[in-house]
Amino acid sequence: MEYVIEMLNIRKEFPGIVANDNITLQVKKGEIHALLGENGAGKSTLMNVLFGLYQPEKGEIRVKGKPVNITNPNIANDLGIGMVHQHFMLVDPFTVTENIILGQETTSKGMIDIKKAENDVRAISEKYGLAVDPSAKIADISVGMQQRVEILKTLYRGAEILIFDEPTAVLTPQEIGELIQIMKTLIKEGKSIILITHKLKEIMEVCDRCTVIRKGKGIGTVTVSETNPNELASLMVGREVTFTTEKTEATPKHNVFEIENLHVKDSRGLGAVNGLNLTVRSGEIVGIAGVDGNGQSELIEAITGLRKIDSGSVKLNGKEITKLSPRKITESGIGHIPQDRHKHGLVLDFPIGENMVLQTYYQEPNSKMGVLNFKNIYKKAKSLIEEFDVRTPSEFTLARALSGGNQQKAIIGREVDRNPDLLIAAQPTRGLDVGAIEFIHKRLIEQRDNGKGVLLVSFELDEIMNVSDRIAVIYEGKIVAIVDPKETTEQELGLLMAGSKRKEAGEVNNV
Amino acid sequence: MSNRLRNLSIPIIAVLLGVVVGTIIMLISGYDAIAAYSALWSGAFGEVYYTGEVVRQVTPYILAGLAVAFAFRTGLFNIGVEGQLIVGWLAAVWVGVAFDLPRFIHLPLAVLAAAVAGGLWAFLPGLLKARFRVHEVIVTIMMNYVALHLTNYIIRRYLPSPSGDRTEKIHATASLRSPFFEELTDFSRLHWGIFIAIIAAIFMWFLLEKTTRGFELRSVGFNQHASQYSGMNVNKNIVLSMVISGVFAGLAGAMEGLGTFGYAAVKGGFTGVGFDGIAVALLGGNAAFGVILAAILFGALKVGSLNMPLESGVPNELVDIIIALIVFFVAASYMIRIVMDRFSKKGVK
Numbered sequence: 001m002e003y004v005i006e007m008l009n010i011r012k013e014f015p016g017i018v019a020n021d022n023i024t025l026q027v028k029k030g031e032i033h034a035l036l037g038e039n040g041a042g043k044s045t046l047m048n049v050l051f052g053l054y055q056p057e058k059g060e061i062r063v064k065g066k067p068v069n070i071t072n073p074n075i076a077n078d079l080g081i082g083m084v085h086q087h088f089m090l091v092d093p094f095t096v097t098e099n100i101i102l103g104q105e106t107t108s109k110g111m112i113d114i115k116k117a118e119n120d121v122r123a124i125s126e127k128y129g130l131a132v133d134p135s136a137k138i139a140d141i142s143v144g145m146q147q148r149v150e151i152l153k154t155l156y157r158g159a160e161i162l163i164f165d166e167p168t169a170v171l172t173p174q175e176i177g178e179l180i181q182i183m184k185t186l187i188k189e190g191k192s193i194i195l196i197t198h199k200l201k202e203i204m205e206v207c208d209r210c211t212v213i214r215k216g217k218g219i220g221t222v223t224v225s226e227t228n229p230n231e232l233a234s235l236m237v238g239r240e241v242t243f244t245t246e247k248t249e250a251t252p253k254h255n256v257f258e259i260e261n262l263h264v265k266d267s268r269g270l271g272a273v274n275g276l277n278l279t280v281r282s283g284e285i286v287g288i289a290g291v292d293g294n295g296q297s298e299l300i301e302a303i304t305g306l307r308k309i310d311s312g313s314v315k316l317n318g319k320e321i322t323k324l325s326p327r328k329i330t331e332s333g334i335g336h337i338p339q340d341r342h343k344h345g346l347v348l349d350f351p352i353g354e355n356m357v358l359q360t361y362y363q364e365p366n367s368k369m370g371v372l373n374f375k376n377i378y379k380k381a382k383s384l385i386e387e388f389d390v391r392t393p394s395e396f397t398l399a400r401a402l403s404g405g406n407q408q409k410a411i412i413g414r415e416v417d418r419n420p421d422l423l424i425a426a427q428p429t430r431g432l433d434v435g436a437i438e439f440i441h442k443r444l445i446e447q448r449d450n451g452k453g454v455l456l457v458s459f460e461l462d463e464i465m466n467v468s469d470r471i472a473v474i475y476e477g478k479i480v481a482i483v484d485p486k487e488t489t490e491q492e493l494g495l496l497m498a499g500s501k502r503k504e505a506g507e508v509n510n511v
Numbered sequence: 512m513s514n515r516l517r518n519l520s521i522p523i524i525a526v527l528l529g530v531v532v533g534t535i536i537m538l539i540s541g542y543d544a545i546a547a548y549s550a551l552w553s554g555a556f557g558e559v560y561y562t563g564e565v566v567r568q569v570t571p572y573i574l575a576g577l578a579v580a581f582a583f584r585t586g587l588f589n590i591g592v593e594g595q596l597i598v599g600w601l602a603a604v605w606v607g608v609a610f611d612l613p614r615f616i617h618l619p620l621a622v623l624a625a626a627v628a629g630g631l632w633a634f635l636p637g638l639l640k641a642r643f644r645v646h647e648v649i650v651t652i653m654m655n656y657v658a659l660h661l662t663n664y665i666i667r668r669y670l671p672s673p674s675g676d677r678t679e680k681i682h683a684t685a686s687l688r689s690p691f692f693e694e695l696t697d698f699s700r701l702h703w704g705i706f707i708a709i710i711a712a713i714f715m716w717f718l719l720e721k722t723t724r725g726f727e728l729r730s731v732g733f734n735q736h737a738s739q740y741s742g743m744n745v746n747k748n749i750v751l752s753m754v755i756s757g758v759f760a761g762l763a764g765a766m767e768g769l770g771t772f773g774y775a776a777v778k779g780g781f782t783g784v785g786f787d788g789i790a791v792a793l794l795g796g797n798a799a800f801g802v803i804l805a806a807i808l809f810g811a812l813k814v815g816s817l818n819m820p821l822e823s824g825v826p827n828e829l830v831d832i833i834i835a836l837i838v839f840f841v842a843a844s845y846m847i848r849i850v851m852d853r854f855s856k857k858g859v860k
C-alpha cells in the first residue's frame with residue numbers, strides 16, 4: 001500500500017538540544033497512526049516540521065510519494081495536511097464560522113459571504129458527525145466543541161491528512177468517546193490521521209500502527225493488533241513500567257483541612273458550589289470524582305483564594321483561612337497544582353528556573369533586603385529539575401520552550417517541594433507520559449506517607465481509583481457520596497457522578 | 512546566530528534601512544543626499560556646541576524612553592508620558608520659582624516635585640486600570656490633553672511673569688544649568704540633568720532585573736493569572752508600575768524646566784518629547800541600556816537636522832521622515848527576522 005506521508009531521517013535542533021534525531025515516520029492511506037513517546041521526546045516538534053512551522057536541519061518529506069518542501073503552514077494546507085494543536089488557536093470573540101474561514105474567506109463583490117460559509121461549515125459538520133453550531137461564539141462553547149472547530153477548520157481547508165496533538169488531554173471521558181467516534185468517521189471518509197497521545201488505551205482502541213520515539217530518536221513502528229500496552233510502554237520508556245500504583249494502607253490522623261457548608265458562585269454569577277462539606281485528614285489522599293462542570297474548578301479556586309467565597313468556612317489545621325489572600329493561604333501551608341498550567345501555573349516568558357520560585361521568590365534565601373539572589377534561585381531550580389526529571393536544556397530556558405509534559409513536571413516539583421500540609425492536585429497528570437504518571441503518583445503517595453493531606457481532583461477514574469484512599473463524589477456543587485476505592489467499582493462511581501443517590505448518601509455530611 | 516546577537520542586530524538593521532529609504536526619498540525629490548547627511552553629521556558632532564546640544568536633547572529622551580519602556584516591560588502601554596512630562600515640568604518650575612532655599616535643598620526638592628507630579632498624573636490611569644480594567648491607553652491619551660490645558664491655565668492664572676505667557680525664571684538655586692558644561696561646550700545649554708537620566712536608567716535596570724519588586728512587576732506584566740495564583744497583588748503592581756513610569760516622565764519634564772529652559776511657558780501644543788519616547792523605547796528594545804543608545808541616536812538626528820537646511824538646503828522635515836522610517840522598520844522587525852532566518856539557513860548549507 002502506498003504511503004500518504006513519509007518523513008525520512010528528520011533532524012531538528014533547538015539551542016542546546018536535538019529534538020528530532022534521524023526520525024522516520026511513514027503513514028499509510030486510511031490509517032490512524034499513533035505517535036508515542038515520553039514527554040519531551042520530540043513528538044510535537046516532528047509534527048510541527050510536517051506542518052511547516054519548523055524547518056528541519058536534515059531529512060526528506062514526501063507526500064503521496066512526491067518529495068516536498070514545506071516551508072510554511074499554507075503549503076501544508078495546500079498539500080492537504082491539517083493540524084489540531086495541543087493548544088487551540090481560535091479567536092474567542094469570533095463565531096465558529098468566522099474562525100473557520102479566517103484566511104480563506106469566500107467573498108462576493110468584496111464582501112464576505114457569511115451565509116454561504118455557514119452553510120458550507122454546517123454541511124461538513126453534518127457529514128462527519130461533528131454537531132457544531134456554526135453561528136456560536138467560541139467563547140461560549142466548551143473545550144470539546146472548540147476542538148471540533150479546529151477539526152472543522154482543517155476539513156474546510158480540504159485536509160486529507162489530519163494531525164492531532166494530544167487531543168484527548170483536555171477532554172472529559174465522555175468527550176473522548178465522542179472524539180474517537182469522529183476519528184472513525186473521518187477514516188471511513190478516506191482521511192488519514194496521525195494521533196499523538198499518552199493514553200495507551202486509546203492507541204489500542206483506535207490506531208492501526210504506532211511509531212515510537214524516545215529522546216528524539218526513532219525506536220520503530222509496530223502494528224497495534226500485534227502488541228499490548230505493556231510492550232508499548234516499555235518501548236517508549238526503555239524499561240518496564242508498572243500500571244498499578246503500589247501503596248500501603250493509609251494511616252490517617254487528625255483533620256488537616258475542613259470545608260463546611262461552602263457556597264461559591266461561578267463567573268456568570270450562578271451557584272457552582274452549593275453547601276459543600278469535605279474533610280481531609282493528615283496521611284490520606286482524598287480524590288474528588290465528578291463530571292466536569294460540577295463545581296470542581298470553582299471549589300479549588302475558592303479554597304486557594306482565587307475566587308470569592310459567598311459563605312461557609314474553610315479551615316487548615318483548625319485555623320480559619322476563608323477570607324485570606326492567595327499569598328496568606330499559600331504561606332499557611334497549601335500547595336496547588338493548578339488545572340490550567342499555562343494560565344495559572346507558569347509565567348511562560350520567565351526562565352523555568354524563575355518559575356520554580358513563583359511563590360517563594362520574596363523569602364530568604366531567594367531574596368535578601370529586596371534583592372533577588374539568582375545564584376541561589378537557579379541552584380535550587382537545578383536540583384528540582386534533576387529530582388523531578390524535567391527535561392530541559394537548562395534551568396535558564398524559557399518555560400515556553402519546554403514540552404507540555406515537562407512544564408507540568410516542573411510545576412509539580414515546585415509544589416511538592418514546598419511540602420505543604422495540604423496539597424491540592426488538579427488533573428496533575430494531564431498530558432504526562434506513563435512513566436511520568438507513575439513517578440507523580442509515587443510522589444503524591446509519599447506526601448501522604450509523610451503525614452500530609454492530599455486533595456486530588458481528576459476526571460480520570462483510573463487515577464482516582466488507584467491513588468485515593470477515599471473518594472468524594474461531587475455533583476452539582478455538593479459532595480453526594482464518600483466511597484472507599486477498594487469497595488466500589490467504576491460503574492458505581494459513574495452512577496454516583498451522574499447524580500443518582502446512593503443509600504448511605506445521607507451519612508455523608510457526618511464524615 | 513545567538514539570540515542576543517539577533518536582538519541587537521534588528522534595531523541596527525532598522526536604522527540602516529531607514530537611512531537607505533531616506534536616501535532614496537531625497538534622491539527622488541532631487542536633493543543631494545550626501546550633502547544632507549554630512550550636514551546632519553556636522554550639525555550634531557561637527558562642533559562642541561552642537562554636541563553639547565545633542566546631549567542636552569538626549570537627556571529628556573532617555574527619561575521619556577525609560578518611562579515608556581518601564582511600563583511596557585510590566586505589561587502596560589503608557590501613552591501618557593507627554594502629559595506626565597508636562598505636569599512634571601510645571602511642578603519643578605513652580606518649586607523653583609516659589610521657594611527661596613539653599614541649593615542643596617532647593618534643587619533636589621524641585622526635581623522631586625517633578626517626579627511626584629508625574630507619578631501622580633500616572634497614578635489615576637493606573638488606578639482605573641487596576642480597579643475597573645479601564646484601558647490605560649485611552650485614559651492616558653485623555654490625560655495628556657488635560658495636562659496640557661490645565662498647566663496652561665495655571666501658568667496664565669497663577670504664575671505669569673510680566674513678559675506674558677510664561678512663568679518667572681526659576682531661582683538659580685533650583686537650576687540644573689552648569690556654567691562649567693556651558694563653557695566646555697561653547698555655551699550650549701548642556702546641563703547636569705544627563706547624570707540624572709543615566710542614574711535613572713541604572714535604577715530601572717536594577718529594579719527590574721535584580722529586585723524582588725521587579726520580579727513581581729515583570730511577572731504581572733507577563734501573566735496576571737499566574738501572578739495572582741502565586742500570591743502577588745496584581746492590582747497593586749499595576750498601579751505601582753504606572754506610577755514609576757510616570758516618575759520617569761515627570762523627571763523628563765524637570766530636565767526641560769530646570770535645565771534647558773528655566774521656566775515653563777504656555778504651550779500651543781505638545782512638546783513631542785513624550786511621544787518620541789515611545790519610538791526611543793521601541794528602538795531600544797525596552798531595555799535601559801538600549802534606551803540610552805536609542806536616545807543618543809534620536810537626539811543627534813533631531814539636533815543635527817537643524818543644520819540641514821542651512822548647509823545643504825535639504826528641509827529638516829526629512830529627518831522626521833527618516834525617524835518615522837526607522838520606527839516603521841523596528842515595528843516591522845518580524846519581517847527582518849524572517850529575512851535573517853533565510854540568510855542564516857543558506858549560510859549553513
Ligand SMILES: Nc1ncnc2c1ncn2[C@@H]1O[C@H](COP(=O)(O)OP(=O)(O)OP(=O)(O)O)[C@@H](O)[C@H]1O
Nearest residue numbers: 014019039040041042043044045401402403404405
Ligand atoms: N521552540 C522551542 N525552542 C527550544 N526548545 C524547544 C522548542 N520546542 C521544543 N523544544 C524542546 O524540544 C524537545 C522536544 O519537545 P516536544 O514539544 O516536541 O516534545 P513532545 O514529545 O511533544 O512532549 P510532550 O509529550 O510533553 O508534549 C523538548 O526538550 C523541548 O524542550
Ligand SMILES: [Mg+2]
Nearest residue numbers: 043044403404
Ligand atoms: Mg507535545
